[in-house]
Amino acid sequence: MTPSEALVADYEGTGLTLGPHPMVFHRVRLARLGVARAADLRGMRHGAPVRVAGAVVVRQRPGTAKGFVFLNLEDESGLVNVVVPPPLFQRCRLTLVGEPFLWVEGTLEHREGVISVRAGRLHPLHHRLRQVPSHDFH
Numbered sequence: 001m002t003p004s005e006a007l008v009a010d011y012e013g014t015g016l017t018l019g020p021h022p023m024v025f026h027r028v029r030l031a032r033l034g035v036a037r038a039a040d041l042r043g044m045r046h047g048a049p050v051r052v053a054g055a056v057v058v059r060q061r062p063g064t065a066k067g068f069v070f071l072n073l074e075d076e077s078g079l080v081n082v083v084v085p086p087p088l089f090q091r092c093r094l095t096l097v098g099e100p101f102l103w104v105e106g107t108l109e110h111r112e113g114v115i116s117v118r119a120g121r122l123h124p125l126h127h128r129l130r131q132v133p134s135h136d137f138h
Contacts, residue, residue, distance in 0.1 A: 038078035081116035
């Protein structure tokens with residue numbers, strides 16, 4: 001098997017892999033597009049435009065959040081907190097709920113030691129891996 005095929009087989013069989021993170025297979029192309037890794041965000045300034053991408057491992061839409069949706073994207077270097085405003089959620093609902101990998105363009109926020117990206121646009125990130133385990137809307 002190729003490394004990509006082994007990754008797909010691992011996830012299909014066990015829901016995880018001991019091999020490379022799925023985002024490793026996209027990183028060269030994403031870097032050319034200016035997509036930052038989770039580990040890079042701490043060194044970037046508040047308010048900077050940013051692009052991030054990863055496997056969606058958590059989707060939350062608390063009833064007290066006035067329609068905001070919160071995502072955690074996982075890449076090969078860590079987790080990225082993403083805040084999705086209600087109008088973007090309404091426009092991109094199917095993509096947000098159904099896609100296992102996302103590419104997000106937004107604004108970097110540093111607040112009280114927490115780093116997040118306020119999403120302005122989002123896109124599916126196509127991968128041979130069709131599903132990753134995630135915790136959705138709990």
